[in-house]
Amino acid sequence: MEKNGDLVVQTEHLTKCFGKLVAVDDLNLEVRKGEVFGFLGPNGAGKSTTMGMMLGLISPTSGTVELFGMNIQNYLPKILQRIGAVTESTGFYPYLSGKDNLDYIARITGGISSSRIEEVLKLVELSDREKDKFSNYSLGMKQRLAIACALLNDPEFIVLDEPTNGLDPAGMKEIRELIIRLGQEGKTIFLNSHLLHEVEQVCRRVAIIKQGKVITQGLVKDLMKKEDILQIKVNEPERAMTVLKNIDWITSIVREDDKLLIGVKAEKYAEISSVLAKESIFVTEMRAKEDTLEEFFLEMTEERIND
Amino acid sequence: MIEMIRAELFKLRKRRMTWILLIILAAFFCLMFFATYGITSSPPDRMPGEAVDAIRASLQFPDAFNMIFSTAGAIGTLLLIILVASSIGNEYGWGTVRQVLTRRGIRYYFVISKLVSFIIIAVIGLLISVVIGFILALITSNLIGSINWDFMTASYIGGLFEKFGWTLFSLLPYILMAAFFAFLGRSAIAGIGGGLGFYFIEAIAVGIFNQAGGWLAKIPDYLIGPNVDALMPSSLFTQGPFASAGTLPSTLNASLTLVVYCVVFIVISLYMFKKRDVTA
Numbered sequence: 257m258e259k260n261g262d263l264v265v266q267t268e269h270l271t272k273c274f275g276k277l278v279a280v281d282d283l284n285l286e287v288r289k290g291e292v293f294g295f296l297g298p299n300g301a302g303k304s305t306t307m308g309m310m311l312g313l314i315s316p317t318s319g320t321v322e323l324f325g326m327n328i329q330n331y332l333p334k335i336l337q338r339i340g341a342v343t344e345s346t347g348f349y350p351y352l353s354g355k356d357n358l359d360y361i362a363r364i365t366g367g368i369s370s371s372r373i374e375e376v377l378k379l380v381e382l383s384d385r386e387k388d389k390f391s392n393y394s395l396g397m398k399q400r401l402a403i404a405c406a407l408l409n410d411p412e413f414i415v416l417d418e419p420t421n422g423l424d425p426a427g428m429k430e431i432r433e434l435i436i437r438l439g440q441e442g443k444t445i446f447l448n449s450h451l452l453h454e455v456e457q458v459c460r461r462v463a464i465i466k467q468g469k470v471i472t473q474g475l476v477k478d479l480m481k482k483e484d485i486l487q488i489k490v491n492e493p494e495r496a497m498t499v500l501k502n503i504d505w506i507t508s509i510v511r512e513d514d515k516l517l518i519g520v521k522a523e524k525y526a527e528i529s530s531v532l533a534k535e536s537i538f539v540t541e542m543r544a545k546e547d548t549l550e551e552f553f554l555e556m557t558e559e560r561i562n563d
Numbered sequence: 564m565i566e567m568i569r570a571e572l573f574k575l576r577k578r579r580m581t582w583i584l585l586i587i588l589a590a591f592f593c594l595m596f597f598a599t600y601g602i603t604s605s606p607p608d609r610m611p612g613e614a615v616d617a618i619r620a621s622l623q624f625p626d627a628f629n630m631i632f633s634t635a636g637a638i639g640t641l642l643l644i645i646l647v648a649s650s651i652g653n654e655y656g657w658g659t660v661r662q663v664l665t666r667r668g669i670r671y672y673f674v675i676s677k678l679v680s681f682i683i684i685a686v687i688g689l690l691i692s693v694v695i696g697f698i699l700a701l702i703t704s705n706l707i708g709s710i711n712w713d714f715m716t717a718s719y720i721g722g723l724f725e726k727f728g729w730t731l732f733s734l735l736p737y738i739l740m741a742a743f744f745a746f747l748g749r750s751a752i753a754g755i756g757g758g759l760g761f762y763f764i765e766a767i768a769v770g771i772f773n774q775a776g777g778w779l780a781k782i783p784d785y786l787i788g789p790n791v792d793a794l795m796p797s798s799l800f801t802q803g804p805f806a807s808a809g810t811l812p813s814t815l816n817a818s819l820t821l822v823v824y825c826v827v828f829i830v831i832s833l834y835m836f837k838k839r840d841v842t843a
Contacts, residue, residue, distance in 0.1 A: 305842075311665045313841040332668030339665070347662035351578055363570035365666045405662070 263325065264289050264413050264444040265310065270319035272305050272468075279305040281468035283319070287446055287461075292439040294459035294476070295448045302468040303448050307417055310446070311341055323413065337365075340406035341415040346398045350391035354382055354401050357390055358408060365409055376404040379434075395422030403431065413444045420451060432458055486518045486525055489541035496537045503531065567672055571680035580649060581684070584642045588688065589695050591638045595630070596622060596699040600706060622703040625714040628723060631696030632730045635689055636795055639734055640762065643688070644741040647681050648754020651745035661841055670837045674746075678829065681738050682731075689731055726795075733791040736821050737762065739828035740787075746832045762788075787824055790817035 265287035272280040280302040287293045297303050308314035309321050312332040321328040323335045348357045355373065362368035377383045380400040385393070393401065399422055406414055416435070420428045428451075435458045439445055449455050455462060456476060463473035484507075490496045493514055500509050500518060506528075508519035520528065522544070529539050575581050602610075603619040620626045654660040663673055704710045737758060744757025769783040783789040793811040812820070 308840070308842065312668050313661060313664055315840060334668075336665060336668045341665045343658070343661045343665065347658040347660075349574060349657065349659060352574070356573075356577060360570050360574060361662065361666060363573065364567050364663060366566055 262289050263287070264291075264323060265293075265446065266322045266325075267306075267310075268320050268322075270306070270309060270321060271317050272302075272309060272314060273317045278468050280309070280316075283465070283468070283470055285463055285470065285473070287444060289444055290439070290442050291461060292435060292445045292447065292459045294455035294462035295446060295465065296450075296452065296455060296462055297465035301465045303465060304417065305468075306465070307341075307343070307415055307446075307448060311339070311343070311415065312336070337409065338412045339415065340409060340411035340413075341417075342399075342402040342406045342419050343415075343417055346402045348390045348398070348401065348405075351389060353387045353389055354393065354397075355386040357401065358405060361405055362408060368408055372408060372410075376407045379407065380404040381430075396424060396427045399423055399431075400427070403434070411443070413446070414438065415446045415448075417448045418450065419447070420449065420454060428454065484519055484521055485544065486520050486528065487541075487543055488516050488518065488528070488539050489514055490516065490532060491538050491540065495535070496532055499532065499535050499537065500528070564672055564676060567667070567676035568679050568683070571676050572683060575646075575650065575680060575684060578650075581646065584646055585688070585691065588638060588642055588692060592634060592692065592695045592699055595634050596696075596703050599630075600703050603707070619707055622700065623707055624700060624704050624710055624712070625719070627696070627700035627704065628726065631693055631700065632726050633795055634696065635692035636730045636733055636791070639685070639688055639692065639730075640737045641759065643681070643685055643734060643738050644758035644762065645755055646684065647738050647741040648745045648758055649751045650681070651677060651742055652749070652751025652754045655749040656751065664841055671833050674742075674833050674836050678739065678742060678832075681742070682735070685731060685734050685738060689727065689734075693727070729794045732818075732821065733794050736787045736791070736824040736828070739825050739832070743828040743832045746835050784812045784816060785820055787821065790820045793817035794821075 263286055265285060267283050267285045270280055270283040270285075271278070283302075283306060285306075295303055295306070305314060309316050310323065310328070312328055312335075315329075324338060326335055328335060348354075349360070352360065355377065358373045358377065359370075362370075362373055374383070377386050380403055382397060382400055382404065385397065390398070390401070399419060403416075403419060406416070419435070420431050423431060432454055435445060435447065439458070445458075447455060447459060459476055461473065461475050463470050465471070488496075493511060493516055496516060497509060497511060500506055500516070505524060506518055506520050508517075510517045518528065525542065525544075529542065532539055599618060600622055603615055603622065606615045621630045654663070660673075664670065667673065701710070740761060741754045741758035744761075745751065745754025747753060748757065765786055765788050769786060769788055772779045772782045790812055793814060794817050811817075
């Protein structure tokens, strides 16, 4: 039944159409055990539909989703026992207290003790408000309850859809730290977030989806590495620009405050230092330019729009 | 499955709406008994003496049991439609259906546990109705005259259980219909609108069909309302504004027709819920 023990999620040619709209188009994803995986994309890109298919809420039009090596269509109940999910709408009963909501979920899940409910409420710091009605919770408290709910069954795989929505900076930091901690505990996390700074800090790998298609995926550090752009700091930037402009293997040169961004192949980095030194211009800092994930995301998605 | 049913009942118990509907049920019973008593204590001049006697008898034991069951059936139907439709429809509105389905992958568990919990609530509601009605009938019986308990034989008590069963059975098609409309429209409004709409429009349609005569007068035999009336022949409502004026179907016809409706509503609800995507 369980095929590849290392893969927690594997989608193959996953496609979902709503009438004529292709929400997810031939999606191939792999999430490995113990990985914190970021799933990014603009609104309407197909992220929630993909998550819906992973959780058995939406049937694929074609293709397959396997979790823990088991096909979701055949083994959904078994798979769900190993999953915790925070879905887009937090999904609690407004007339029940936070604790009663978790109690209800624990009853339908089965095998969850009342001490575990107390434990997760404590973890998300809602113990002192556990008897308040869910309708009286702030947005941040609702999100924290959703995370507590996702952790109830101590899942191996956690799906988080915008978990920091509505949280203040301190709350966001707490959730970020919680995700990192869960990742360190060996849990596999699938994080859907618009907050790219968050994803950059907590995720090892990401996939970017646009109009239902994955346009890129890979390690965060690799994606952020800007190929062929060297960033240097020198004691005389004006003169350095003049010198470097005359070199034919430099494709571009831009000044950003006291830094110069030079378009050049990696193998020529040392030569730049040498050229400048001959002109008595001294390099104080030299490194390959890296994008932030946000810059990379915008570049990827906007590029495709312009196409 | 049992845990899911218990969890559903836990939610219904904690929900304020359940208790408000229970208060409405009790208030309606009080209104029925005391308003009827008011009519009998100072009847309109043109009301025949036999009619006054018949109404007065309905407030005294043993006839009061008919009043209790018919009142419970009528108001119970309306209140259960509201409760069932809200309970299912709000699952979509609050997004809790997603939460539940990401816990339990077997979708029909969700539908079945809901339906079973509604039937349990109907049984409890009917029991409460009997208790409230019994207390009210004690009061009105004593106001009208003394109570003679000689009628309360073992076979009469058995008959009361039978009436209880038929009343409960007559509630089922409406419970399942409200559930069906709520699942279909994925909202409480759809369930309440569909359920109550059908209840009232059917009553008007039955009157029209019966007036039309011919083969049209046969159609009510296959609708819900006349068959419910057939199982509760002593219902005050068979003589009221929603009365089906034609001949009532046989008990066998009524039972089979209502069973068919119940099965159809359950099967379509299950099929729809299983097949449809649950989106945000």
